[in-house]
Amino acid sequence: MKSWLGRLAWLGSWIIGGLLINGIFVNCSGPFQVTPQTLDLPSNHPDVEGLVAPKPAQSQVQLADREFIESFLRDVFTSREPTGAEHEALSQIFMAEFGPTQHHLGGSCSIYDEGSMRGCYYVTTNQFNPFYASSSSAREGSRYQVCRRLVAHPTLMAAVLSKFPERTSTPDDASLAVAVSLFYPDFQEPHEIIASLRELDQAAAFNREPVADRWRLIVLALCESPGWQILSD
Amino acid sequence: MSRGTGSSRRRFLRDAGLLIGGSALASRLPPLETLAKIATEAVFSRATASIERERFFLNINFFGAPNRWVFDHWLRTKPGQNIIGNASIATRMGGGSTYDHAIYETVDYKGVQVTPMWMTSVVGANGTRPLSELLDHLIVVRGYGTGIDGHPTNLLRQTRPLNSLGSTSGYLAEQSKTLLRAVQYPASGITGYASEKGLGLTMLHDRSGNPAHNLADDLLFPFGARAGLEGVQSLRVRYDEVIEKVRFALNQRGPASSSTTVAADNESALRMIQKGLNDLISVWPSLYAKYERIMIGTLRQRDVPGFSDKPVVCPADDGSGDSPYAVDVGAERLQLQPGFDLRQVFDSAQMVRTIQGFAMAEFVLTHKLSATMEIPFVSVGNLSAQFRRPAGAPAEVYPSPATRNWEYNSDQHGTGSFASTYMNAAIFRALSAGLLELFDRLKATRHGAGQLFDHTVVQLLQDFGRSPRTTGGGADHGWDNMICSVLTGLHRGGPRVVGNISHSQTYADIYGGTIGYKAPVRLDGRDVVPSPLHLASSMASLLGLHHNPWINLASPLFSESNGVVSFHTGDDIV
Numbered sequence: 050m051k052s053w054l055g056r057l058a059w060l061g062s063w064i065i066g067g068l069l070i071n072g073i074f075v076n077c078s079g080p081f082q083v084t085p086q087t088l089d090l091p092s093n094h095p096d097v098e099g100l101v102a103p104k105p106a107q108s109q110v111q112l113a114d115r116e117f118i119e120s121f122l123r124d125v126f127t128s129r130e131p132t133g134a135e136h137e138a139l140s141q142i143f144m145a146e147f148g149p150t151q152h153h154l155g156g157s158c159s160i161y162d163e164g165s166m167r168g169c170y171y172v173t174t175n176q177f178n179p180f181y182a183s184s185s186s187a188r189e190g191s192r193y194q195v196c197r198r199l200v201a202h203p204t205l206m207a208a209v210l211s212k213f214p215e216r217t218s219t220p221d222d223a224s225l226a227v228a229v230s231l232f233y234p235d236f237q238e239p240h241e242i243i244a245s246l247r248e249l250d251q252a253a254a255f256n257r258e259p260v261a262d263r264w265r266l267i268v269l270a271l272c273e274s275p276g277w278q279i280l281s282d
Numbered sequence: 283m284s285r286g287t288g289s290s291r292r293r294f295l296r297d298a299g300l301l302i303g304g305s306a307l308a309s310r311l312p313p314l315e316t317l318a319k320i321a322t323e324a325v326f327s328r329a330t331a332s333i334e335r336e337r338f339f340l341n342i343n344f345f346g347a348p349n350r351w352v353f354d355h356w357l358r359t360k361p362g363q364n365i366i367g368n369a370s371i372a373t374r375m376g377g378g379s380t381y382d383h384a385i386y387e388t389v390d391y392k393g394v395q396v397t398p399m400w401m402t403s404v405v406g407a408n409g410t411r412p413l414s415e416l417l418d419h420l421i422v423v424r425g426y427g428t429g430i431d432g433h434p435t436n437l438l439r440q441t442r443p444l445n446s447l448g449s450t451s452g453y454l455a456e457q458s459k460t461l462l463r464a465v466q467y468p469a470s471g472i473t474g475y476a477s478e479k480g481l482g483l484t485m486l487h488d489r490s491g492n493p494a495h496n497l498a499d500d501l502l503f504p505f506g507a508r509a510g511l512e513g514v515q516s517l518r519v520r521y522d523e524v525i526e527k528v529r530f531a532l533n534q535r536g537p538a539s540s541s542t543t544v545a546a547d548n549e550s551a552l553r554m555i556q557k558g559l560n561d562l563i564s565v566w567p568s569l570y571a572k573y574e575r576i577m578i579g580t581l582r583q584r585d586v587p588g589f590s591d592k593p594v595v596c597p598a599d600d601g602s603g604d605s606p607y608a609v610d611v612g613a614e615r616l617q618l619q620p621g622f623d624l625r626q627v628f629d630s631a632q633m634v635r636t637i638q639g640f641a642m643a644e645f646v647l648t649h650k651l652s653a654t655m656e657i658p659f660v661s662v663g664n665l666s667a668q669f670r671r672p673a674g675a676p677a678e679v680y681p682s683p684a685t686r687n688w689e690y691n692s693d694q695h696g697t698g699s700f701a702s703t704y705m706n707a708a709i710f711r712a713l714s715a716g717l718l719e720l721f722d723r724l725k726a727t728r729h730g731a732g733q734l735f736d737h738t739v740v741q742l743l744q745d746f747g748r749s750p751r752t753t754g755g756g757a758d759h760g761w762d763n764m765i766c767s768v769l770t771g772l773h774r775g776g777p778r779v780v781g782n783i784s785h786s787q788t789y790a791d792i793y794g795g796t797i798g799y800k801a802p803v804r805l806d807g808r809d810v811v812p813s814p815l816h817l818a819s820s821m822a823s824l825l826g827l828h829h830n831p832w833i834n835l836a837s838p839l840f841s842e843s844n845g846v847v848s849f850h851t852g853d854d855i856v
Contacts, residue, residue, distance in 0.1 A: 152482020
């Protein structure tokens with residue numbers, strides 16, 4: 050009898066232990082990840098330590114390709130009646146930043162770019178790349194660079210601001226809502242996002258930043274954010 | 283990423299559960315502690331196993347396909363083994379007080395007959411060093427073919443033997459977790475990179491016109507500083523913390539809330555941009571200078587026994603046309619000027635693209651930026667030599683001797699054994715000197731529990747072998763006597779040759795002798811004539827591909843398991 054009870058207690062401790070372990074990983078630790086090997090960087094090259102993001106070989110999300118990203122940003126950074134100058138400025142920025150990083154963005158390179166395969170680096174290796182690209186640090190780096198170029202361009206920032214209510218000079222809640230809707234048109238009542246943008250603007254205003262720079266910060270924060278390029282997850 | 287996370291969690295619990303049954307009973311620890319111990323061990327063993335199986339691949343392409351008799355196309359591999367000679371096949375220079383012809387000779391190294399080149403020394407980072415260090419890690423694959431001509435066709439088929447599938451490099455890139463996964467310098471469409479899942483190849487523009495150009499800056503272009511954006515950059519940095527709050531609010535609300543991968547990539551890109559690349563890319567000039575010193579220094583060495591320790595001159599009474607003393611110079615086939623010392627041919631030679639490629643390989647591999655890297659070789663410019671006036675050419679427009687400056691032609695149809703043996707030895711020695719230096723750096727770089735060198739595979743590939751003419755005057759395409767080499771820290775203990783060759787061949791009246799023509803090998807109990815499928819299947823094993831896509835069509839000629847390389851065929855002449 051004693052032996053039987055002992056075995057039962059032993060089995061019970063296994064079950065409880067298993068549940069505890071399971072609970073730890075399911076409820077407490079957030080996403081469970083094994084330390085990625087990309088963080089095991091060479092010890093004699095400390096300069097790159099921590100620069101590479103952990104990620105799986107294949108992303109599970111579907112990200113917009115280059116065509117979509119360019120089209121999306123072209124819509125944001127042109128006025129309601131786009132001018133040739135706006136389109137030309139956008140094209141130059143896209144070519145400068147996305148041309149060399151085409152393969153990170155998804156979609157095939159265009160063998161027709163300027164009739165010279167420039168977009169394909171004059172070879173056809175990447176011409177069959179599929180529409181959906183994996184997420185990568187390089188892709189995000191390219192988006193950061195494009196966003197910075199866009200907000201630094203006076204003509205393109207003027208085009209964005211032309212979409213705000215006529216009375217807008219400094220950012221207010223109404224204009225911040227319009228700004229959010231440019232990048233996230235599906236968001237309903239994004240009060241917490243507008244509040245965070247208001248906080249950003251107030252910090253800039255406190256430091257007496259020019260109004261143009263206050264707008265740049267707001268548009269840049271939205272442009273940099275990764276959410277608007279995610280088609281489905 | 284919820285699916286991926288869930289999968290990992292389930293896999294972890296399953297593995298832990300499987301281990302419990304066997305290990306816990308033997309343990310004296312209380313159940314809870316035992317469980318925790320096993321759980322921890324399962325996590326660490328998975329991470330460690332993953333790193334231990336990780337591979338890095340450097341593919342060096344000899345475009346044009348030079349003859350490799352002097353380098354790794356040895357033919358005779360065993361003492362006493364007979365070959366039928368061919369005047370175009372030579373492995374060192376011969377003569378009396380001067381070298382005036384080329385001869386075939388092999389020497390023993392750890393029981394394998396290798397060519398005399400391997401017994402020489404090359405320029406290293408700190409003085410000269412023996413070339414034979416490389417032999418300990420060398421695997422030579424020979425005796426395979428495609429049965430069809432064509433430069434790019436045959437190069438492509440060795441890395442991507444089936445158009446319906448990807449390439450060896452593409453599959454490795456797909457399973458890699460490195461930042462860029464696949465890099466090629468310079469951009470070229472004929473190396474066969476193809477990813478079945480569509481991973482793009484990072485291609486860098488050819489900058490060989492400007493040796494000072496910082497290619498590391500090009501490679502990390504997405505993260506580099508931009509002129510004219512200093513104001514925006516400064517503004518962005520000043521409000522970094524507040525913008526972080528905006529990002530957090532957006533991520534909570536939007537689709538990024540469930541994508542930890544995208545958010546992590548976004549964060550790391552920001553960190554790289556903000557940190558700046560100056561420290562990282564500032565090493566480029568010294569990297570380039572180091573390989574230039576080593577490779578050009580080796581190319582111009584004058585004291586190499588059997589090659590450049592005596593004047594290298596062609597005899598005065600040589601014939602013309604298809605002769606050992608002919609050289610392809612651009613579109614011309616010229617005869618070397620009698621008395622001209624061929625050792626001067628590299629005095630002002632440059633190999634910028636190749637040196638850039640080696641510097642890039644060290645940069646990419648030691649920083650583990652990409653799992654696969656493709657670079658070219660056999661790009662040597664500004665050769666200089668004196669030639670005789672071609673028969674019938676008017677003296678007033680064609681002086682004799684005529685000095686020509688040209689770019690080394692690796693498709694050596696009309697370069698005879700005299701010049702090709704001398705020049706190819708120097709060029710392959712320069713390549714080997716670069717490899718020795720690169721391997722030193724890989725050995726000094728830790729990966730997992732060992733050296734990065736033990737995880738790196740270097741393939742020396744080219745379009746095809748050569749079919750040497752019996753006149754000694756050059757060699758045509760050799761699509762049925764292909765050759766490639768593999769160098770890797772996974773293999774130690776001396777050179778190994780894989781693949782049988784035949785004495786006989788097609789067109790033997792023109793290309794007589796033993797030229798490395800393909801022959802059957804015994805594989806899986808059958809006689810099989812290897813093709814590029816067998817090479818790709820072998821490389822799939824060596825590269826640790828999770829799935830060998832060619833395994834049902836071709837068994838590996840050699841394979842790797844638990845860090846040990848096994849060889850499944852011989853190296854006989856049949």
